[in-house]
Structures are given as structure tokens and as C-alpha cells.
Amino acid sequence: MSIGLEHYLILSVILFSIGLYGALSKRNAIIILMSIEIMLNAVNIAMVAFSRYIVPELLTGQLFAIFIMVVAAAEAAVGLAIIITIYRNRETIDATEINLMKW
Amino acid sequence: MDFAFWLIFLLPIFSFIIISVFIRPFVRPESKVAGYITITALIGSLALSIWALTEVLAAPHHVVPVESIRWLVVGDLTINIGMTMDSLTAVMLIVVTVVSLMVQIYSQGYMKGDPGYHRYYAWMSLFTASMLGLVLANNLLQMFVFWEMVGLCSYLLIGFWFHRPTAANAAKKAFIVTRIGDFGFLAAILVLFFNTGTFDIGELHGLAVAGTLAGATLTWAAIGIFSGAMGKSAQFPLHVWLPDAMEGPTPVSALIHAATMVAAGVFLVARTFPLFAHSTEALTTVAVIGGVTAIFAASMGLVMTDIKRVLAYSTISQLGYMMLGLGAGGVAIGIFHLFNHAFFKALLFLGAGSVNHATGTFDMRQMGGLRKIMPWTYATFLIASLSIAGIWPLAGFWSKDEILISSWESQPILFYLAMITVFMTAFYMFRVIFMTFGGEYRGGGPEAHGHPHESPPVMVMPMVVLAVLAVVSGLWNVTGQFGAFMGNEAHSFGFFGILTQPLPWISLILAGLGILLAYAIYSAKWLSAERIGRMFSPLYTLFFRKYWLDELYENVIVGKVLLGGFFAGLQLFDSKGVDGVVNGLASVPAVGGRAIRRAQTGQLQLYGLVMGIGLVVIILCVYFLG
Numbered sequence: 001m002s003i004g005l006e007h008y009l010i011l012s013v014i015l016f017s018i019g020l021y022g023a024l025s026k027r028n029a030i031i032i033l034m035s036i037e038i039m040l041n042a043v044n045i046a047m048v049a050f051s052r053y054i055v056p057e058l059l060t061g062q063l064f065a066i067f068i069m070v071v072a073a074a075e076a077a078v079g080l081a082i083i084i085t086i087y088r089n090r091e092t093i094d095a096t097e098i099n100l101m102k103w
Numbered sequence: 104m105d106f107a108f109w110l111i112f113l114l115p116i117f118s119f120i121i122i123s124v125f126i127r128p129f130v131r132p133e134s135k136v137a138g139y140i141t142i143t144a145l146i147g148s149l150a151l152s153i154w155a156l157t158e159v160l161a162a163p164h165h166v167v168p169v170e171s172i173r174w175l176v177v178g179d180l181t182i183n184i185g186m187t188m189d190s191l192t193a194v195m196l197i198v199v200t201v202v203s204l205m206v207q208i209y210s211q212g213y214m215k216g217d218p219g220y221h222r223y224y225a226w227m228s229l230f231t232a233s234m235l236g237l238v239l240a241n242n243l244l245q246m247f248v249f250w251e252m253v254g255l256c257s258y259l260l261i262g263f264w265f266h267r268p269t270a271a272n273a274a275k276k277a278f279i280v281t282r283i284g285d286f287g288f289l290a291a292i293l294v295l296f297f298n299t300g301t302f303d304i305g306e307l308h309g310l311a312v313a314g315t316l317a318g319a320t321l322t323w324a325a326i327g328i329f330s331g332a333m334g335k336s337a338q339f340p341l342h343v344w345l346p347d348a349m350e351g352p353t354p355v356s357a358l359i360h361a362a363t364m365v366a367a368g369v370f371l372v373a374r375t376f377p378l379f380a381h382s383t384e385a386l387t388t389v390a391v392i393g394g395v396t397a398i399f400a401a402s403m404g405l406v407m408t409d410i411k412r413v414l415a416y417s418t419i420s421q422l423g424y425m426m427l428g429l430g431a432g433g434v435a436i437g438i439f440h441l442f443n444h445a446f447f448k449a450l451l452f453l454g455a456g457s458v459n460h461a462t463g464t465f466d467m468r469q470m471g472g473l474r475k476i477m478p479w480t481y482a483t484f485l486i487a488s489l490s491i492a493g494i495w496p497l498a499g500f501w502s503k504d505e506i507l508i509s510s511w512e513s514q515p516i517l518f519y520l521a522m523i524t525v526f527m528t529a530f531y532m533f534r535v536i537f538m539t540f541g542g543e544y545r546g547g548g549p550e551a552h553g554h555p556h557e558s559p560p561v562m563v564m565p566m567v568v569l570a571v572l573a574v575v576s577g578l579w580n581v582t583g584q585f586g587a588f589m590g591n592e593a594h595s596f597g598f599f600g601i602l603t604q605p606l607p608w609i610s611l612i613l614a615g616l617g618i619l620l621a622y623a624i625y626s627a628k629w630l631s632a633e634r635i636g637r638m639f640s641p642l643y644t645l646f647f648r649k650y651w652l653d654e655l656y657e658n659v660i661v662g663k664v665l666l667g668g669f670f671a672g673l674q675l676f677d678s679k680g681v682d683g684v685v686n687g688l689a690s691v692p693a694v695g696g697r698a699i700r701r702a703q704t705g706q707l708q709l710y711g712l713v714m715g716i717g718l719v720v721i722i723l724c725v726y727f728l729g
Contacts, residue, residue: 025708
């Protein structure tokens with residue numbers, strides 16, 4: 001059995017689902033952030049796989065993956081900074097407690 | 104030559120522009136220069152009109168062809184500015200310019216020292232110019248423009264003393280009531296245009312004669328045009344504005360009543376007469392409305408105590424005669440009466456103005472005995488009264504008799520009404536004469552300054568000129584020349600020959616009886632006016648309250664139907680319907696927001712969950728359905 005596009009996509013879906021589950025179900029803001037990183041990387045795998053198997057002569061997908069990594073790094077930095085600020089203010093990073101933005 | 108024709112209309116327009124742009128802002132109001140400019144312009148117009156009349160008289164078929172100027176082209180539609188120069192126009196030009204010139208000269212005396220002197224002459228110029236433009240127009244659109252300008256000028260001049268609430272109201276009333284008729288006129292123009300594609304009166308006549316334009320379309324168009332004429336010419340039931348229009352300066356009344364405003368309606372019917380001639384219904388409508396208006400207005404004239412109001416009702420009554428003449432006899436007969444009436448009615452109003460100048464009132468009960476004090480006014484007023492009463496051989500006799508004869512031949516019932524009106528006319532005119540000029544002076548009005556005196560020559564001179572015309576203008580048709588000029592077969596019995604006919608004798612006897620009755624009541628006092636008034640008290644009240652038509656219009660139609668019904672309905676629709684839609688639309692987001700804002704929990708992960716589910720739903724939809 002050779003490794004094909006489907007395997008990469010299934011890996012990507014599994015990772016994305018794990019990330020989505022974590023982002024929606026965990027209370028700890030840091031874990032939510034980590035879950036988001038997992039989802040982003042799942043997307044990266046899918047991108048690179050598509051690029052490699054469907055249009056090997058173009059590098060668009062791989063370039064996008066690099067862009068996403070850059071954005072993810074920036075996002076992680078900003079996200080962690082926000083979480084630290086919230087913790088300083090409210091002494092919690094429980095996402096269910098952070099609910100000031102409601103009606 | 105065309106330009107000279109145009110100049111008839113342009114001279115008063117120039118006068119209006121010069122007065123309003125240069126004279127009024129820069130010249131002090133005591134200066135009489137505005138009057139001189141207007142009079143000069145009108146002398147020019149009059150001279151050109153007389154020349155135009157000779158041209159028309161000499162021209163084959165009495166029509167001088169005039170080139171039209173292309174005004175605007177929209178697609179297939181070309182609208183020209185043109186001019187009709189035929190016998191009807193030529194006669195009207197003479198009427199308008201002569202009467203207007205006399206009124207302007209008279210106004211030099213009457214309006215002396217009025218703070219609005221320049222404004223007065225500017226508007227009088229515009230008024231005359233509008234009427235001349237109306238008379239000259241050769242298509243309905245152009246005619247409508249001038250028609251409305253005449254209406255506008257009458258509004259401005261009736262409300263000349265706008266600081267008096269009665270004058271301001273009278274001006275509004277005149278404008279609004281005539282607008283009701285104008286609506287019909289405008290509708291008729293549109294009906295004619297959609298059916299024929301032309302505004303040109305000559306072409307419309309051709310289509311009516313050829314039978315292309317016929318049936319219900321023609322009838323409704325003619326009746327629409329006539330409703331415009333009813334408004335302007337104060338025919339029942341749109342006559343209510345005219346008596347109130349007495350609030351304007353008296354020379355304005357003279358102009359409105361003789362030459363401009365009210366003549367416009369009769370002229371309009373005469374101008375579009377071929378349309379009426381091919382619809383029996385329309386022609387009968389004209390005759391019936393005219394005949395009814397004649398007696399209806401005369402009955403109210405019997406009891407008024409304000410000299411100008413008597414004259415106002417007499418005008419309405421005489422306009423009814425003209426309409427009757429048009430409907431029963433034809434253009435020549437109706438216009439001949441207009442022609443004669445213009446001179447003696449202008450004279451009557453100028454006489455009333457002269458009396459007012461002397462006594463400071465229009466109430467005849469405060470006048471009396473002016474015969475010796477104002478001999479010129481008395482003499483000219485008497486001539487005009489005899490003329491309007493239809494006494495042989497004055498002008499009014501000739502045209503009134505034509506109308507009576509033609510209505511005898513076609514509308515016998517209206518003939519009897521017209522005959523009764525002859526009696527009434529003679530009675531109310533001589534009632535005015537005896538109350539104003541006979542007996543002893545009764546003190547005048549509160550504004551009377553000292554003893555009454557004859558008016559200055561500048562006021563007397565135009566009255567004398569008009570008195571001469573009121574005597575001789577009827578002679579034009581003694582042998583039927585006027586009828587031939589108008590292209591109408593008319594009766595002609597000759598100067599003395601007419602006295603061999605029975606009908607003129609009946610009308611002369613009726614007029615004589617009217618004068619005798621007025622003499623018996625108001626001069627010799629054989630009969631007491633009060634006793635007769637009490638004897639016929641229901642009738643007297645009916646006439647004096649003007650058949651309660653003002654009350655009917657103001658309280659019932661305007662108050663109940665319009666304000667209480669129609670406008671209230673509109674208001675309800677506005678507050679419930681229009682506002683309801685807007686408020687309803689605004690409340691949808693408000694109510695909806697209140698309902699679904701619970702969804703905004705502030706729980707970030709819930710948002711994420713909903714977003715994820717939504718995404719899955721979208722993907723599934725696209726996958727299965729797309």
C-alpha cells in the first residue's frame with residue numbers, strides 16, 4: 001500500500017477535528033489556543049498535500065502553508081498576550097468566565 | 104408684417120419689464136412715469152390693432168396667414184409658437200386694447216398717490232399683455248399658458264391691496280375657483296392631443312369638420328374646454344369668485360369685467376367653436392348654462408346694495424347672455440355682445456369708481472343726489488345703463504336682440520328666461536341710477552372727505568370715450584357686416600327696420616317696464632322697497648344670501664366633503680397607512696433584536712460551535728445539492 005492523497009487528507013481531517021473539539025470544549029484558554037494551532041496545521045497538511053499531488057508544477061499551496069505558519073505564530077503571540085492580560089485582570093483563564101461581551 | 108403683429112403683444116410686455124425692472128426700484132412712487140409708459144405702450148398696441156383689423160378686413164376670407172416659430176421638438180412632437188390673425192382675433196384685439204387703454208388713463212387719476220402705484224401699472228401691463236397673447240394664440244398649449252397668466256394677473260390685481268384680509272381672500276378665491284375650471288380645460292387639451300396628436304387649433308377644426316374627431320371624444324373635449332370657460336367667465340356654478348373680486352381697485356374690475364379675465368372664457372368657446380358646433384350636446388350645454396346663469400345672476404343683482412356688486416352680478420348675467428348667444432346662435436352673435444358689452448361695462452365700472460372717488464363708499468344707501476354734483480359721471484353712467492338695458496338704438500340693444508332672436512329659434516325655454524332677464528337687467532341698472540344719482544345726498548361713507556365733487560378730467564375723459572363707443576359700437580351689425588365679418592349668417596333688419604319686428608318690441612317693453620318699476624320704487628316712492636321685500640321675503644332672502652352658494656361651497660363642500668371627508672381620509676391614511684408601514688418596518692429589527700439577542704451569550708466557545716455547525720451544514724448542502 002502506497003501513501004496517497006487520501007491518507008494525507010484523512011490525517012488532516014483527524015487533526016482538524018481534534019483541534020475543533022478542543023477549541024469548542026475546553027475551558028482553559030491556553031488549550032483553546034493550542035487547539036486552534038492544531039487546526040491551522042491540519043489545514044497546512046491539506047494544502048501541501050493538494051499542492052504536491054494535484055498541481056505539482058505550482059507551489060501555491062506550499063506558499064500558503066508558509067503564510068499560515070507566519071500568521072499562526074503572530075496569532076499565538078497576540079493570543080497569549082491577550083490571555084495574560086485577561087488573567088491579570090480577572091485572575092482566571094476559564095473561557096466560560098470570560099463573558100463580558102454579551103447583551 | 105408678422106413682427107408688427109407680434110408687437111401688439113410685445114409692447115405691453117416691454118412696458119411690464121421696464122416698469123418692474125427699472126421704474127419700481129429706482130423711481131419714487133409719486134412719479135407718474137409708470138402710467139405714462141403703460142399708456143404709451145397701449146397706444147402703440149391700439150394703433151397696431153386697428154391696422155391689423157384693416158388688414159384682416161382686406162384679406163381674403165378675413166384671415167391673414169402668419170408664420171409660426173418652432174418652439175420645441177420632442178421626438179415626433181413639434182410645438183410651435185404661432186399666431187392666428189382672423190376676424191375673431193382682430194375684434195378681440197380692438198376690445199382689449201381700447202378698454203385697457205381707457206382704464207389705464209382713468210387709473211392715472213384713480214390710483215394717484217397709492218403707494219403701490221408702480222406695482223399696479225406693472226401688473227396692469229402684464230394683464231393686458233397676457234390677454235393679448237391669449238387672443239393671438241393659435242394652439243391650445245400656447246393658449247393655456249396665457250390663460251393661466253391671465254388668471255395669475257387677476258389674482259395679483261384682485262389682491263392688490265393685500266394688506267386687507269378680504270382682498271387677499273377674494274384673490275385666493277378667484278384663483279382657486281377658476282383653477283377648478285382650468286382642470287377641465289387642461290384635461291380637454293390632453294384628450295384632444297392624445298386623439299389627434301396636435302395642439303394646433305386650425306388643425307383641430309379641420310379634423311372636427313372632416314368628422315375624424317367626433318362622437319364622445321369631441322363632446323367631452325368640448326365640455327372640458329367649456330368648463331375652463333365657465334371658471335374664467337364666471338358661469339354658474341363657478342361664478343362665486345366674481346362678486347368677491349370687487350375687492351380689487353375699481354379700474355381693475357373694469358378691466359376684468361370688460362376686456363380681459365371674463366372675456367377670456369367667452370373667447371375660448373368662440374375660438375374653439377367648430378368643436379362645439381359638431382357636438383349637439385356640448386352646444387346645448389353652453390346654451391343652457393348661459394341662459395340659466397343669465398337669469399340666476401340677474402336675480403341676485405336685484406337686491407345688492409353695493410354698487411360694484413350689482414355690476415358684478417350684471418356682468419355674470421351678461422356673460423350668460425354671451426354663452427347663450429354662442430350656444431344658440433354662433434360665434435358672431437356671442438362675440439358681438441362681448442364687443443358691445445366690453446365698452447358699456449367698462450364704462451359702468453369706471454362710473455362706479457368715479458362715484459366712489461367722490462363719496463368714499465360703494466354702498467348705494469349712502470349715496471344719492473349725485474346727478475347735479477357729478478354731471479359727467481351721471482350722463483355717461485346713464486348712457487351705459489340704457490345700453491345694457493337694451494334700449495334702441497344703443498349698442499346693447501343690437502347684440503341682445505340677436506341673442507334673443509337666435510334663442511327663440513333654437514331654445515324656446517331659454518328664450519323665456521332671457522326675456523325675464525331683460526326686465527331684471529333694466530330694473531337693477533335703474534335701481535342703481537336712482538339710488539346713486541337721484542334724490543338727496545345721504546352723506547357718503549366714513550372715508551368721504553368734505554363735499555362730493557366731480558372727478559378730474561383724466562378720469563372723465565376715458566368715460567366719455569367709452570360712452571361714445573357704448574352708443575355707436577352696436578351699429579357695426581345693423582346691416583349684418585359684423586356677422587359677415589365673422590363668417591356667420593346673421594339677421595339684419597336695418598336701423599329702423601328692426602322696429603318692424605315683434606320680438607324687439609317685446610324686449611323693449613319689458614326693459615321699459617323694468618325702468619318704470621325702478622322709478623316707481625326708488626325715485627317716485629309709489630311703492631316701498633321694504634314692503635315689497637317683506638312681501639316676497641323668502642325670495643328676497645334667497646337672492647340676498649346669493650342662494651347660499653357661498654355657504655354651500657365653504658361649509659358643505661370644502662368643510663364637510665373635503666376637509667371632513669376627503670382630507671380627513673387622507674390624513675387617516677397618512678397616519679395609519681404610510682406612517683404604519685414605516686413604523687412597522689422600523690419595529691421589525693427592534694422586535695427581532697429583542698427576541699434573538701439572547702443568543703449573544705458572550706460564550707466564545709458557543710459561538711465557535713454554532714459557526715462550526717453552520718459550516719458543516721453549508722458544506723453538506725453544497726455537497727448534496729450542488
